[in-house]
Amino acid sequence: MIRVLLPAHLKVLANVVGEVEIDPSEGSSISAVIEAVERRFPALRGTILRYGSRDRRPMVRFFACNTDLSHEDPQSPLPTAVIDGEEPLLIVGAIAGG
Numbered sequence: 001m002i003r004v005l006l007p008a009h010l011k012v013l014a015n016v017v018g019e020v021e022i023d024p025s026e027g028s029s030i031s032a033v034i035e036a037v038e039r040r041f042p043a044l045r046g047t048i049l050r051y052g053s054r055d056r057r058p059m060v061r062f063f064a065c066n067t068d069l070s071h072e073d074p075q076s077p078l079p080t081a082v083i084d085g086e087e088p089l090l091i092v093g094a095i096a097g098g
Helices: 008-014 030-040
Strands: 002-005 020-022 060-064 089-093
Touching: 002 030, 008 089, 020 030, 030 089
Parallel strands: 002 089
Antiparallel strands: 002 020, 060 089
16 A cells, blocks of 8 residues: 655645555556545645646645655656555645745
8 A cells, every 4th residue: 555644734634644545556656646645535636736737736745765756757656665555655745934
């Protein structure tokens, strides 16, 4: 199972505690995993990827295996350790301000 860690505010919105698990048969790219999360938790639609274009929202970042995947092609496969469930895909809300 692909393990997905959501930021606290999205966990509240989706009414989720802990990790979300996605079956790799639903897809093993960032885009496929996010779409599977959105199907399972409709309240999250548009909060991670924009409606229509399906681009990453500006204040959302993706990390896996100590690597920032935010600017990678969303269709490229996730690292093997994530697909195998050894490492989670982290969805992180960026912090800005002054």
